[in-house]
Amino acid sequence: MSWNQQQEQAAVRGLLLAVRDELGHAVAGEWQAAALAAPRHRFLPELIWLRDDQGRYMACDRLASPEVWFTAAYADDAVVTQVNDGEAPAEDDEPWPSSSASAPSVVFRMLEALDLSAGMKVLEIGTGTGLTAAYLAHRLGDSNVVTVEVDEALAERARATLKANSLSPSVICADGQDGWKQQAPYDRVSATCSVTRVPIAWIEQTKPGGVILTPWDNPWICWGLLRLAVRGDGAAEGRFSPYSAFMTLRAQRQQLRIYRDVVRDEHRPDESSTGLDPRLVAGESWEADFAVGHRLGDVWYVWHDEPEMEGVQRRLWLATTDCTSWAAVDWDGDENANRYAVWQYGSRHLWDEAEAAYGWWGSHGRPGPERFGLTVNGEEHRIWLDAPENGWTLRG
Structure with missing residues (x-):
């Protein structure tokens, strides 16, 4: 044709x-x-x-x-x-x-x-x-x-x-x-x-x-x-x-996997619980994801549907890009649930950090990407909200 x-x-x-x-x-x-x-x-x-x-x-x-x-x-x-x-x-x-x-x-x-x-x-x-x-x-x-x-x-x-x-x-x-x-x-x-x-x-x-x-x-x-x-x-x-989602520059790609690169059988995580639905923190809102991601800087997440764990329908995994700390939060499928099991391993308690970042986003009016900016000076990247003086060094 x-x-x-x-x-x-x-x-x-x-x-x-x-x-x-x-x-x-x-x-x-x-x-x-x-x-x-x-x-x-x-x-x-x-x-x-x-x-x-x-x-x-x-x-x-x-x-x-x-x-x-x-x-x-x-x-x-x-x-x-x-x-x-x-x-x-x-x-x-x-x-x-x-x-x-x-x-x-x-x-x-x-x-x-x-x-x-x-x-x-x-x-x-x-x-x-x-x-x-x-x-x-x-x-x-x-x-x-x-x-x-x-x-x-x-x-x-x-x-x-x-x-x-x-x-x-x-x-x-x-x-x-x-x-x-x-x-x-x-x-x-x-x-x-x-x-x-x-x-x-x-x-x-x-x-x-x-x-x-x-x-x-x-x-x-x-x-x-x-x-x-x-x-x-x-x-x-x-x-x-708030536009565009593109493939990553090949020199900056990271292809990490939870079970291949992060979690090990010998890890003994701390156990706790949270009243914050993990679905709100990761994946439900692009604006929340943008804010949480930039507060954390070097943390990624993945959802595991129907893991082979009794009573768990979905598990949210969080991990640092250097693979030294991780967390998991479980949802049992109950839409009315008010507590969720939390597991955290490593020098950083990633769920605690994510929960704090989500709270920060809410307390600042749930901003979208258009309220964020970036200053690059040499290797340092400083992310900020509304104005450069309201910034922090982007981790990673």
């Missing part, structure tokens, strides 16, 4: 209308022109991965299922374009996404947040399909766009796709954590992967007064968009907004 130019333009215009509905306003004319010049489906690989009814990722081949493939290409949704870092999943393994084309509404929201003007130079971290680089190059010119991709196969494909669409920004295969100093400084650095810490190289390679825009990751929750302005003293400061 192939499309002529008229069909392509109709599909792009339909997508732009969907994006308008999501954003609450029309996409700016210069970005509409970029989208029409670089139709989204041209940048997607023949094989993409879509979720089925069970939430699993299933392969979708353009030749075998053209209608499904094209529908996905022009939906306002992310499309997984690579799984398992490009390795074929084993027959009995669940594929996991390692690269994707972001939802168009998220892409255009981020392009708006960059606040670009003619002559600006942009460094993009995470080329992926090359589509956002295409938009940037269409707007600013090839010579003002540098895009870095850690995966050699993805970089090669993006470079070829851009060339096929008469665009030639600099496509570099390198670790995006290091930026690309050879063509620095930049007016803007824009990442299409999330970070748990802002790499110093990004700040050093941004002009004073320039902007760094990156999705954010915290061990507790991967959510939020961070916009930093770089100061003349080499620090950077800015605020979060």
